[in-house]
Amino acid sequence: AAVKGALRFQVSAALKEGRVSPTELCQRCLSLIKSTKFLNAYITVVEEIALKQAEESEKRYRRGMPLGALDGIPIAVKDNFNTAGIETTCASNMLKGYISPYNATVVQKLLDQGAVLLGKTNLDEFAMGSGSTDGVFGPVRNPWSYSRQYKEKSVKKSHSEDEESNWVITGGSSGGSAAAVSSFTCFAALGSDTGGSTRNPAAHCGVVGLKPTYGLISRHGLIPLVNSMDVPGILTRCVDDAAVMLGSLAGHDPKDSTTIQDNFKPFELPSLTDVSKLSIGIPKEYHAPGLSSEILALWSKAADLFKNAGAKVIEVSLPHTRYSIVCYHVLCTAEVASNMARFDGLEYGHRSDMNKSTESMYAATRREGFNDVVRGRILSGNYFLLKQNYENYFVKAQKVRRLIADDFVKVFRSGVDILLTPTTLSDAVPYTEFIKEDNRTRSTQDDILTQAANMAGLPAINVPTALSERGLPLGLQFIGRAFQEKQLLTVAKWFEKQVKFPMIQLEEVKRHNCGVFQHQKSASFS
Amino acid sequence: LAPWVPVVGLEIHAQISSNSKLFSGSQVQFAAPPNSLVSFFDASVPGTLPVLNRRCVEAAVMTGLALNCSINKKSLFDRKHYFYADLPAGYQITQQRVPIAVNGSLSYSLCIDNKMSQMVTKTVRIKQIQLEQDSGKSLHDDTRSQTLVDLNRAGVGLMEVVMEPDLCCGEEAAAAVRELQLILQTLGSSQAVMAEGQLRVDANVSVHHPGETYGVRTEVKNINSIRFLARAVDYEIQRQIEELENGGTILNETRAFDSKLGCTVPMRDKEGKQDYRFMPEPNLPPLILYDEKSLPANMNHQQVVNIDCIRERLPDLPSVKRAKLVERYGILPEHSFTLLNEDGLAEFFENVVKQTQMKPKKVIGWILKDLLSYLKQHSLTVKESPVSSLLLADLLNLLETKEISSPAAKQVLVELWKGEGKTPLEIVKEKKLELIEDQKELEEICQAVIDGQENEVIMVVLG
Numbered sequence: 001a002a003v004k005g006a007l008r009f010q011v012s013a014a015l016k017e018g019r020v021s022p023t024e025l026c027q028r029c030l031s032l033i034k035s036t037k038f039l040n041a042y043i044t045v046v047e048e049i050a051l052k053q054a055e056e057s058e059k060r061y062r063r064g065m066p067l068g069a070l071d072g073i074p075i076a077v078k079d080n081f082n083t084a085g086i087e088t089t090c091a092s093n094m095l096k097g098y099i100s101p102y103n104a105t106v107v108q109k110l111l112d113q114g115a116v117l118l119g120k121t122n123l124d125e126f127a128m129g130s131g132s133t134d135g136v137f138g139p140v141r142n143p144w145s146y147s148r149q150y151k152e153k154s155v156k157k158s159h160s161e162d163e164e165s166n167w168v169i170t171g172g173s174s175g176g177s178a179a180a181v182s183s184f185t186c187f188a189a190l191g192s193d194t195g196g197s198t199r200n201p202a203a204h205c206g207v208v209g210l211k212p213t214y215g216l217i218s219r220h221g222l223i224p225l226v227n228s229m230d231v232p233g234i235l236t237r238c239v240d241d242a243a244v245m246l247g248s249l250a251g252h253d254p255k256d257s258t259t260i261q262d263n264f265k266p267f268e269l270p271s272l273t274d275v276s277k278l279s280i281g282i283p284k285e286y287h288a289p290g291l292s293s294e295i296l297a298l299w300s301k302a303a304d305l306f307k308n309a310g311a312k313v314i315e316v317s318l319p320h321t322r323y324s325i326v327c328y329h330v331l332c333t334a335e336v337a338s339n340m341a342r343f344d345g346l347e348y349g350h351r352s353d354m355n356k357s358t359e360s361m362y363a364a365t366r367r368e369g370f371n372d373v374v375r376g377r378i379l380s381g382n383y384f385l386l387k388q389n390y391e392n393y394f395v396k397a398q399k400v401r402r403l404i405a406d407d408f409v410k411v412f413r414s415g416v417d418i419l420l421t422p423t424t425l426s427d428a429v430p431y432t433e434f435i436k437e438d439n440r441t442r443s444t445q446d447d448i449l450t451q452a453a454n455m456a457g458l459p460a461i462n463v464p465t466a467l468s469e470r471g472l473p474l475g476l477q478f479i480g481r482a483f484q485e486k487q488l489l490t491v492a493k494w495f496e497k498q499v500k501f502p503m504i505q506l507e508e509v510k511r512h513n514c515g516v517f518q519h520q521k522s523a524s525f526s
Numbered sequence: 527l528a529p530w531v532p533v534v535g536l537e538i539h540a541q542i543s544s545n546s547k548l549f550s551g552s553q554v555q556f557a558a559p560p561n562s563l564v565s566f567f568d569a570s571v572p573g574t575l576p577v578l579n580r581r582c583v584e585a586a587v588m589t590g591l592a593l594n595c596s597i598n599k600k601s602l603f604d605r606k607h608y609f610y611a612d613l614p615a616g617y618q619i620t621q622q623r624v625p626i627a628v629n630g631s632l633s634y635s636l637c638i639d640n641k642m643s644q645m646v647t648k649t650v651r652i653k654q655i656q657l658e659q660d661s662g663k664s665l666h667d668d669t670r671s672q673t674l675v676d677l678n679r680a681g682v683g684l685m686e687v688v689m690e691p692d693l694c695c696g697e698e699a700a701a702a703v704r705e706l707q708l709i710l711q712t713l714g715s716s717q718a719v720m721a722e723g724q725l726r727v728d729a730n731v732s733v734h735h736p737g738e739t740y741g742v743r744t745e746v747k748n749i750n751s752i753r754f755l756a757r758a759v760d761y762e763i764q765r766q767i768e769e770l771e772n773g774g775t776i777l778n779e780t781r782a783f784d785s786k787l788g789c790t791v792p793m794r795d796k797e798g799k800q801d802y803r804f805m806p807e808p809n810l811p812p813l814i815l816y817d818e819k820s821l822p823a824n825m826n827h828q829q830v831v832n833i834d835c836i837r838e839r840l841p842d843l844p845s846v847k848r849a850k851l852v853e854r855y856g857i858l859p860e861h862s863f864t865l866l867n868e869d870g871l872a873e874f875f876e877n878v879v880k881q882t883q884m885k886p887k888k889v890i891g892w893i894l895k896d897l898l899s900y901l902k903q904h905s906l907t908v909k910e911s912p913v914s915s916l917l918l919a920d921l922l923n924l925l926e927t928k929e930i931s932s933p934a935a936k937q938v939l940v941e942l943w944k945g946e947g948k949t950p951l952e953i954v955k956e957k958k959l960e961l962i963e964d965q966k967e968l969e970e971i972c973q974a975v976i977d978g979q980e981n982e983v984i985m986v987v988l989g
Contacts, residue, residue, distance in 0.1 A: 257809060385804070
């Protein structure tokens, strides 16, 4: 239902005023998806379903009764969320052909608000990875690889070399969703975030990536990676849009016992002008090994921005940060080993032809269904869960996790409102370079700046900040207090306004660009 | 030869009597068409999450209180991992670290030397009660080399009652389980019918010489009735003793009871020790229970289980019921055991007592000897008795008012069993069983008898 005084967005306004119709919007997005197929951002595009939803939305607008700000807005959903009647693969052979029998709560909420579901986006298999390169449908390409900004800056080694070999990764694991939002094929997308899987690709693709507080948004229907850390993530082109999405999705779900019981009230994002009452913390441990000098400079510049605007900017310490990756590996692999145990070929998904015995069928199915990354994590996880190892690994990691979470509690208790950190160590690297290291190594490197927020269950957001020397997006991260998304987003919005991140200049988008995006600086639905 | 001390510890799984399963909303029903009571969660469809069933928690608290346990105000859920066709998720949700109830006791009675007249009360300690999921059922079809899986039972709530190894023989095991069964049925927390799989018992058995450490134990499964439980335990004790006395060793294995052969055999499919890789269940927060003291003022009562409320609503347990029967009716303790042991018998007895002038102490004889033995002979339950409490009361009234003799009453009863709808009075009239009060009539009958037996009379007179 429309909330009085709620945020009204440019596209929403355009829809309401009839300047563009939901079906036009939908068709344009579907068309753009086709033109940008080389990005490989979508695994499944549900053209007929989307058009039908758009038609329904149109009827509502004609009657003057839209369901809310999201009515008619085209969205995409990461392919690890269950979508009734639509294939949900998790980019794995294990679930190829698996048609979800139900909608994830977040999907249902979006549909109930009239959002138009365009399709399911690509990811690393079962959300394990930081590049969106390890799924069975192939890697996702960062739209910025094809942007004028990147092409201008890239040095061609030879004439024969073209974009084909020079394209950069999206980051992961929600790379498909990030690419979809970044390339304008949808106005918002759902991702998931367990160790940074929404924020990392958001940074690399120049979009807003919000990781909400654990327990705020229902995980019912999200195929889990690490139940105690997973959250549905929100990817949009601006902070205001993220707030609208959050308002539609947050709240207690009786189907998810880990959601908080308290009532959630969707909020209006104030346009902050005065930051003098804010205290921004700069955690020194986030000056991590491998952090590019570019990002370091940008981070410093951002801190100065706040300082010059009157905010209190202080250095803080989160001493246990350096243990978070190791801790994460133990806890993540243990939960993965457990969560993947259900994939045996019996009830759904891939089943091997091997039928000599139940055991051999299980073994063959799991070998055929899972890629190396998944199998590696299962094996590690089972090792840590063995009786003789449980105390030394799992329990120990739980204790370290508590220490990491307490670091944040202490800092926030000392008067700091928001933490400002980099999101990634560098801008997006070319695919050919990324795959030189294995998934585990990459994850270890890339998760360092985002992982701890998942350990502590805190909300965090990537805000696109500037372009790198190579013409690729650089983002910075804000981490907030638990359940204080309003404060977090308010600060993020202020920052977004200050930095004025440029719009991607993509040929394909220009070609499809008529009217809808014309008068918008950041081409959002806000 | 040195004496052997058998040690028996029981693990009992009682299916919780509830409308829906422990973590999902699908129905609980016996013998439904295969795979007709399976929710997405039960089938481990990816992305589904467990939601705890309040009724199951209450059932476990009730049972814990009835067994004198401490109820843990905070208990936790864990995952126990193993692969099997009837376990869709590849793990069972159970309570391994901190179960819902601990440190209780169960008192039960045994007859000494098979004489009902001498009963002794024993106690077995309850280690813990935990909530956990039941698995589905798998049927092995060897002819077609396939396994058929029915998930109707997958996810049904179970209470696992773990007893300390305080028992020493089959008889004790049977008596203890029987008492537990009665308690569960009285509480309504489980219907505990073994034949329907609502009560399953596994027995851990070992033997040792007095003063020495406990021997290696075996686990005996596949016990389908209380009678079989006694036999399985006794057989296993004997088997172990013989094995050891012949110089053999006992393997720490799982054995199945074969009811046809009356022995235990090693189970196939079970390979030694399994590492279940226990891990906390991340989708369920700790289970917090309250009592009057700890209950916060503004709590939503729908979301709260109050131990004190449950304690107040507990019905009279079998031991209390028996004591009341003894006190109220003056019957013997062993009588009260038999009354409670048969479903509906105590009620039948009380109904008869209500409707007759005969003293309860006399009524009980008719109930326990005549009624019960007839029912047993014909494998009937009390509910199926062709003789209702009203009919029996009528009969006993005729006896009380001396209208018929005791032998005559028994004859009437035989007729009543036929269930032809005749009242006792009608049968008495039909068979001319009335007691003759008239002195003259009696003399005439006696004289007639004597007249007809000349030889016998002479013998009697001669001494």
